Amino acid sequence: MAVEIRIPTVLRPAVAGQSVVKAEGGTIGELLGSLAREYPAIAGQVIGSDGAMHRFVNIYLNDDDVRYLGKLDTKVAEGDVVSILPAVAGGSD
Amino acid sequence: MGVLKISRELITRMISHALDEYPLEACGLLGGDAELAKEVYPARNDAASARVYTLNPLDHLKADRAAEATGHEIIGVYHSHTHSEAYPSQTDVAQAPDPSWHYVLVSLKRTQPVVRSYRIVAGTIVEEDVVEL
Structure with missing residues (x-):
């Protein structure tokens, strides 16, 4: 089953x-x-060396953050859209 | 040297957002095409802090979709410094996610808000001109 991933x-x-x-x-x-x-160039940028999601990215399944679903075990279905977004943070410190 | 082209209306909206959130830091995204900003997307600061910001990821997703729906994409991020100059902090540099983005700072340190824009590539900060359209 092919699912669309937004990069x-x-x-x-x-x-x-x-x-x-x-x-x-x-x-x-x-x-x-x-x-x-x-x-292969994308491998280390989304999944860390520990096999978990990199903390500098957020991954959405449709409108839901997969960290609050099943993380990497979250099931996907035909027609779903997965979005990879960079975590955006900073500050004056 | 890079440039950010942006209307006075969009600059005013970023400043208004920064003032609305004061004393907390405000943050949001810029939509557009390369050096031309066409829209600003205010976002929630999940850190709810006067010193740091974490842009709400769902707001990021919505901004990304809204930009795409108008034929644009996210080209940068803005945030406010409530008590320091409009210059990227070490935290800003360390956490800058995209070398192609514009990093806009709105400083509320002085009576008159100051807006500046930067490129942050491999840890190096380069200020760029903000050209009002």
């Missing part, structure tokens, strides 16, 4: 400049694994 500008160089890619999988983790096999 933020900062990661597009890793996926040949595309803003949207399709990947196969039944869970967020499987999708990202499939994405990383096709585009």
